[in-house]
Amino acid sequence: MHEVDMTKALILTVRDWWQAQPQAPTVTKIHLIVGQFTCVEPASLRYAFQAQTQNTFLAGAELAIAEVPLVAFCHACEQEYSPQIGTQYTCPTCQSPMAEIRSGRELKIDRIECTQRSPPKDNPVGTITKSAESRQVE
Numbered sequence: 001m002h003e004v005d006m007t008k009a010l011i012l013t014v015r016d017w018w019q020a021q022p023q024a025p026t027v028t029k030i031h032l033i034v035g036q037f038t039c040v041e042p043a044s045l046r047y048a049f050q051a052q053t054q055n056t057f058l059a060g061a062e063l064a065i066a067e068v069p070l071v072a073f074c075h076a077c078e079q080e081y082s083p084q085i086g087t088q089y090t091c092p093t094c095q096s097p098m099a100e101i102r103s104g105r106e107l108k109i110d111r112i113e114c115t116q117r118s119p120p121k122d123n124p125v126g127t128i129t130k131s132a133e134s135r136q137v138e
C-alpha cells in the first residue's frame with residue numbers, strides 16, 4: 001500500500017527533525033503538502049499515520065493535508081493547463097502530450113506545530129526553603 005510506505009518515510013523524517021530539537025517538543029500538528037499527481041489518498045494517509053504513530057512520540061499528533069492540483073506546461077502553446085488525472089493529460093489546445101509538470105508532484109512537510117515543554121526555570125532553590133526556617137519557640 002502506497003500510503004503506508006509514504007507514512008513510514010514521513011515519520012522517519014519528522015523523527016530526525018524531532019531528535020535534533022534540544023527540548024524534545026510535543027508535536028501537535030504536521031502540515032503536509034500533497035500533490036494530486038502523487039495519487040496519495042488523504043484519507044488513507046491520515047489513517048496510516050494514525051495507525052503507525054500509536055505509542056510513539058507522535059501519538060495524538062494531527063495530520064493537516066493541503067492538496068496541490070496538477071498543473072502542466074505546454075511548450076508549444078507556452079501556457080499552463082490543468083490535466084484531468086486519469087483521463088486526459090494532453091494539452092487541451094494543441095493535444096501535445098504532457099511534457100512538463102509545474103506542480104502536483106509535491107509531497108513534503110510544510111511545517112510542524114509543536115508545544116515546547118517549558119524549560120526549567122532557574123529559581124534558586126533557596127527562596128523556597130527560607131520559609132521553612134521556622135524558629136523553635138523556647
Ligand SMILES: [Zn+2]
Nearest residue numbers: 074077091094
Ligand atoms: Zn499546447
